Amino acid sequence: MSLSRRDVLKGAACTGLVLASGVNAQARDKTLPPAALGILYDATLCIGCQACMSGCKRANKLEPDPSGNESLWDNPTELSTKSLTVIKQYRQNETEDKAQTVKSGFIKRQCMHCVDPACVSACPVSAMQKDPATGIVTYNKKACIGCRYCQIACPYNVPTFEFDKPFPQIVKCQLCDHLLAKGDIAACCQVCPTGASLYGPVELLKEEAKRRLALPEGQVALFPANDIRTGRTVSHTTAEYQQHIYGEKELGGTQVLLLSSLPFAKLGLQDLPEESYAGVSENIQHTLYKGMILPMALLAGLLYFVKRNER
Ligand code: SF4
Ligand code: SF4
Ligand code: SF4
Known part of the structure; x- marks a missing residue:
């Protein structure tokens, strides 16, 4: 699996930040919670x-x-403080591989x-927390100090x-955890007319993606729509899929899973390793602290400077 220089820098920055904060690493659970909820976005459907974008905007005011x-009036091209989801389009340009059969496609970010x-x-x-039951990653504005570590x-x-x-x-x-509390599902999946954005338990979504x-x-063929648990379906002609569920393994996995006819790199999704950045930093922390190597090295350094200054 190839990593670009940008990916490496991003990974290094993240690893450094997690090492620097070092607070949450020990409390982490790296497995999918049993009642994990998520979304399966199928770009071929x-x-x-952009009904999902409008639905999201309405539901989140x-x-x-x-x-x-x-x-x-409303035309975001990237995620922003006013847009929690965007549909982006890829179009093949003249310099790209002419043999590629799929020429354009959408991706939901x-x-x-x-x-x-x-x-x-x-x-x-x-201030960022992962719910131990549903796995939803939430933000608590009251705890946030505005350091933007999460963003980086x-x-x-x-x-x-x-x-x-x-x-x-x-x-x-x-x-849409505020809707979940009322028994509703994510607004973007509620309004999607084609079943491209499908809500439900992650394990069921993974099975559906494999099917x-x-x-x-x-x-x-029939495709479940809105919420995989309701049995509602829509029919579509099946496309040629990339044999890859993006999010199944990337950086330890994600609860939003993606399917596409186009290579994910064309849709702006990086080729990522399987181990999470948080996991990499934890390994480094454990190695440094194993046998108290790092504290001993710091103490030795400190003693050296004290001695030198005394002299
Ligand atoms: S889950 Fe809710 S907040 Fe997230 S993109 Fe969908 S509608 Fe927006
Ligand atoms: S994509 Fe992952 S790391 Fe980024 S904000 Fe969401 S949960 Fe956090
Ligand atoms: S088809 Fe569904 S996922 Fe695609 S833009 Fe429309 S609402 Fe969004």
């Missing part, structure tokens, strides 16, 4: 209607975001709700910061 084109989240590990005051640590560039506010906060998707990868291309 997405028609780019967010202002319009004309950052992509100021003459339009949002918080991936990592199994072992770097943002949680990097936060020095536990996130390998998917998700958290955004309200630079324009006198009392700024971090903003990111919280899997789709095994379907023969070009056949009409």
